[in-house]
Amino acid sequence: MQSIRVTELKAHLSRYLRQASRGERITVSDRDDPIAELGPARGAPLSWRDRLVREGWLRPGTQDWSALKISAIERHVDIQSSLRAIREDPDEIRRRKRSAPSPVR
Numbered sequence: 001m002q003s004i005r006v007t008e009l010k011a012h013l014s015r016y017l018r019q020a021s022r023g024e025r026i027t028v029s030d031r032d033d034p035i036a037e038l039g040p041a042r043g044a045p046l047s048w049r050d051r052l053v054r055e056g057w058l059r060p061g062t063q064d065w066s067a068l069k070i071s072a073i074e075r076h077v078d079i080q081s082s083l084r085a086i087r088e089d090p091d092e093i094r095r096r097k098r099s100a101p102s103p104v105r
Contacts, residue, residue, distance in 0.1 A: 020040055
């Protein structure tokens with residue numbers, strides 16, 4: 001259990017609230033007398049996904065993955081000819097090297 005002073009809590013409240021939401025217990029003291037304790041809210045703990053949604057870090061999707069059907073492509077795709085078609089022309093590569101600025105030394 002962590003112990004902090006009131007001034008430290010006021011200065012860094014969001015940090016200590018995050019720690020408390022993760023399950024840590026924090027004792028707050030005023031002039032060395034414990035006056036409060038921070039900890040996780042009572043109730044069922046949230047899953048990591050639900051916690052990220054609640055904090056705004058994750059937006060849940062709407063896709064029903066159980067209804068997703070994957071179908072085969074109806075035509076044959078020749079991978080090698082497709083790769084040959086997208087390769088760059090060697091002359092284009094040489095032109096880029098000539099037009100690139102030389103490194104500064």
